[in-house]
Amino acid sequence: MSFLCWLALYLGPQIRGLRYIFICLLLFTVGFAWNANYADRRLANILAEDLEGKELSAEGRVVALPQSSSAGAKFAFEISYLLNGKEKISVFPKRIYLSWQPAWRSNEEIPQIIPGQRWNLKVKLKRPYGSLNPYTFDFERWSFHQDFGASGSVRSGKLLKTIDIGLTEFELRMELARWKLREKIRSLLPGDARYAGVIIALVMGDQNAIEQDDWRVFNATGIGHLISISGLHVTMLAGIGASIAGFIWRRRAWPLIIPLSKVAAASGFITAFIYAWLAGFQIPAQRTMYMVGVVAFALWTGRNPRSFDIWWWALAFVLVIDPMAPYTPGFWLSFGAVAAILFAMKDSSGLLGIPTGKELEVHWSNRILQALREACRVQAVVTIALLPFTLYWFYQVSVLSPIANAFAIPLVSYVVTPLAIAGALLPEFIGRWLLLPAHASMEYLAVILEWLAHWNWAVVWSSQPVWWMLFISGIGIIYAIRPGDLSHSWPSRLLALLPSLLFFIPLANLEYQTLRSGEFRATVFDIGQGTAVFIETANKRLLYDTGPIQGKKDDAGQRVLLPYLRGRGIDRIDRMVISHSDSDHVGGAASLLKQVGFDTMMGSLPGNNPLLKNLQFNSIPSIPCRYGQYWIWDEVEFLIWHPNEDTLFENQYSMKPNEMSCVLEVRNKNSSIWLTGDVEKQGEAEMTDRLDSQTLSALDERELIFMAPHHGSKTSSSIDLLAKLRPDIAFAQNGYRNRYGHPHPTVTARYEGMQIPFHQTPKTGAQIWTFTKGAGTLIRFLRRDIGRLWHRNIDQAEAGSKLSSPIKAKSP
Numbered sequence: 001m002s003f004l005c006w007l008a009l010y011l012g013p014q015i016r017g018l019r020y021i022f023i024c025l026l027l028f029t030v031g032f033a034w035n036a037n038y039a040d041r042r043l044a045n046i047l048a049e050d051l052e053g054k055e056l057s058a059e060g061r062v063v064a065l066p067q068s069s070s071a072g073a074k075f076a077f078e079i080s081y082l083l084n085g086k087e088k089i090s091v092f093p094k095r096i097y098l099s100w101q102p103a104w105r106s107n108e109e110i111p112q113i114i115p116g117q118r119w120n121l122k123v124k125l126k127r128p129y130g131s132l133n134p135y136t137f138d139f140e141r142w143s144f145h146q147d148f149g150a151s152g153s154v155r156s157g158k159l160l161k162t163i164d165i166g167l168t169e170f171e172l173r174m175e176l177a178r179w180k181l182r183e184k185i186r187s188l189l190p191g192d193a194r195y196a197g198v199i200i201a202l203v204m205g206d207q208n209a210i211e212q213d214d215w216r217v218f219n220a221t222g223i224g225h226l227i228s229i230s231g232l233h234v235t236m237l238a239g240i241g242a243s244i245a246g247f248i249w250r251r252r253a254w255p256l257i258i259p260l261s262k263v264a265a266a267s268g269f270i271t272a273f274i275y276a277w278l279a280g281f282q283i284p285a286q287r288t289m290y291m292v293g294v295v296a297f298a299l300w301t302g303r304n305p306r307s308f309d310i311w312w313w314a315l316a317f318v319l320v321i322d323p324m325a326p327y328t329p330g331f332w333l334s335f336g337a338v339a340a341i342l343f344a345m346k347d348s349s350g351l352l353g354i355p356t357g358k359e360l361e362v363h364w365s366n367r368i369l370q371a372l373r374e375a376c377r378v379q380a381v382v383t384i385a386l387l388p389f390t391l392y393w394f395y396q397v398s399v400l401s402p403i404a405n406a407f408a409i410p411l412v413s414y415v416v417t418p419l420a421i422a423g424a425l426l427p428e429f430i431g432r433w434l435l436l437p438a439h440a441s442m443e444y445l446a447v448i449l450e451w452l453a454h455w456n457w458a459v460v461w462s463s464q465p466v467w468w469m470l471f472i473s474g475i476g477i478i479y480a481i482r483p484g485d486l487s488h489s490w491p492s493r494l495l496a497l498l499p500s501l502l503f504f505i506p507l508a509n510l511e512y513q514t515l516r517s518g519e520f521r522a523t524v525f526d527i528g529q530g531t532a533v534f535i536e537t538a539n540k541r542l543l544y545d546t547g548p549i550q551g552k553k554d555d556a557g558q559r560v561l562l563p564y565l566r567g568r569g570i571d572r573i574d575r576m577v578i579s580h581s582d583s584d585h586v587g588g589a590a591s592l593l594k595q596v597g598f599d600t601m602m603g604s605l606p607g608n609n610p611l612l613k614n615l616q617f618n619s620i621p622s623i624p625c626r627y628g629q630y631w632i633w634d635e636v637e638f639l640i641w642h643p644n645e646d647t648l649f650e651n652q653y654s655m656k657p658n659e660m661s662c663v664l665e666v667r668n669k670n671s672s673i674w675l676t677g678d679v680e681k682q683g684e685a686e687m688t689d690r691l692d693s694q695t696l697s698a699l700d701e702r703e704l705i706f707m708a709p710h711h712g713s714k715t716s717s718s719i720d721l722l723a724k725l726r727p728d729i730a731f732a733q734n735g736y737r738n739r740y741g742h743p744h745p746t747v748t749a750r751y752e753g754m755q756i757p758f759h760q761t762p763k764t765g766a767q768i769w770t771f772t773k774g775a776g777t778l779i780r781f782l783r784r785d786i787g788r789l790w791h792r793n794i795d796q797a798e799a800g801s802k803l804s805s806p807i808k809a810k811s812p
Helices: 002-010 013-043 139-146 170-188 196-204 212-220 231-249 260-278 283-301 307-321 329-344 364-385 387-394 401-425 428-453 467-480 490-496 498-504 556-568 589-595 610-617 681-690 693-700 719-725 745-753 787-793
Strands: 055-062 067-069 072-084 087-089 095-100 118-126 151-161 396-398 459-461 520-524 533-536 541-544 572-578 597-603 622-624 630-633 636-642 663-667 671-675 703-707 729-732 758-760 767-771 776-781 802-806
Touching: 095 118, 095 139, 170 196, 170 260, 170 401, 170 428, 196 401, 196 428, 212 396, 212 428, 231 260, 231 283, 231 401, 260 283, 283 307, 283 329, 307 329, 329 364, 329 387, 364 387, 364 401, 364 467, 387 396, 387 467, 387 498, 396 401, 401 428, 467 490, 467 498, 490 498, 556 589, 572 589, 589 610, 610 622, 636 681, 671 767, 681 719, 703 719, 719 745, 745 758
Parallel strands: 095 151, 541 572, 572 597, 597 622, 671 703, 703 729, 729 758
Antiparallel strands: 055 072, 055 118, 067 072, 072 087, 072 095, 118 151, 396 459, 520 533, 520 767, 533 541, 630 636, 636 663, 663 671, 767 776, 776 802
């Protein structure tokens, strides 16, 4: 390859085209090799499987800014050595992600975690694992991006050194500086300062202390991009650094040695570089830092780069340093916004469109009017250009964004942020009196934003657009924001935006097969240790259970189900079915009721359950779940098999909650799926008695998919019930390496012994079962590394993400 490139470069102009082809091939080869090396190094950092779940002794350092709260701490930890008992482990991940929380029912306080500390910790680790569902956060990808070879929990720890940082460890020193800066801001603001997290985010990019309710307001009003380190912040500080350097440099005869412009440019880049690291090296900060650096380099070398040359160089630097950057929304929003502005405003000459040198000849009122016009055009260009990216990543558009940004941008950018940065960097006796007005300004802004966010039409929700919609609308958007005068071309520009209306037309999600009458689809979520299954017919939707709750603020409704529904463009569900009151089945309901409309609810809940009061408050009818209930949606039948028809739901269950589980069968002419909740042996025995010969004969004609009750616990999946139902396939929703040991080995062996394929969500990811009118059931598993499992268990399988298995006749 090197020889061919040399040959192409030096054989002469007659093969100039061929020369460029070889250059492109060379660049492609180098880029591929760089990415392969990047991935190989990270994959080599993964924890060995035989070390999962064992209590290990790890010595190392805290190497990044921790997330700290009253509930505990989460932090990156760099391991120096790892012991399994007294045995030293030779191969282990160098960088892991740990969570340190107080022991259950313990008043123990977690020690303060500071970057640079050296600890000896007792830990339990697991390979990077996250639930895998459509449209939701991918923890495994994030772990790969951050180079975490394992995640785990801390059992106990001993502090060995308060600070252990070498002189040349610039990155770790910056993390320690960030921690000190965060603690300083917290100490200078009142303890009850609601927007302290926003001030910290504006100064140093740490957004972990911002409440979810506040994020909803910021996103609904379209100012979420301001609550972070933006390129404007870095540019502003770079300008201040350049101005200070210029002021000092011109006081002496130093400009005769090095021109003032070069010193100012270099100082601006150094300032941007330091602040980008202090801000966590986020992509918008990186992009601005590199652009400042390219400008500084051009000044020092006597070059005059075009605007897009600067943009392209910044893009190249970001991709070389971080090949995973395109998997983050900040990459597309940051580079997309700047590219749109450079493209749309490239015909503007001089200051605000006024020819250079003639600004003072124009009346001040005209200059202000021209500035407002330019500002409005820039805001319109950015809003329109980022529309596809916003919908792809967040599935929503704020209608009020132009109004909210009109006063939020100047207030946040020129009042709150400068006061916050100055207050954080200056001595405490001055900084306090700068941070307080910064926080007060944010409070007044939040009052207006909350008022706007509560308008019913503040946000327009859509689904995640498919690639061809992005392509078609992108062409129209480029034409609409093109440079040039607007007075005569506005009709054609508006016409070019019409394809973007496809984003908001309520079409069926094109990634999913359209259902006809008599067909249905079941999405079995990879929900962790809990249950949540979404049933769809041609025109109706049902949600069976809502997954678990973890801690006070994290639940499956907010974390998994709502993003999935938003990504699909679903804002209303016809019926919620709650199997019983355990928190791993009802945990996400409260979050969903705030964001999604439900027509009815059916469930096995005691009369004093808080969810029933929540439903009553939202005027949603609820009925108890009892055997014999039956309804038909779009030629698809729904049957309740448990609990007993004479069950009374008083303030207490008449038996243990699991045995009261609402068991739902959904079936069409060819297939049947049983959703069993946590029903155990007593409830299973009652269902076994109800399965008469006529019912079993009807089931024999259908392919039967069976949910292993109670996540595969040994108290369920009784032999009698399985022998009568004789499922074709079974599945279990359970947590990865959960503390209960579900599914129990005895149960797993029972399904294998009865030759029933048994799919577990930690291995398959979300399971999407589509039951058609034809002679087959389409199954899609989101994890693509289990193709061999499918080939072993089911005759007709594809190595990709789909398989089709014909309905099998059951032997009597």
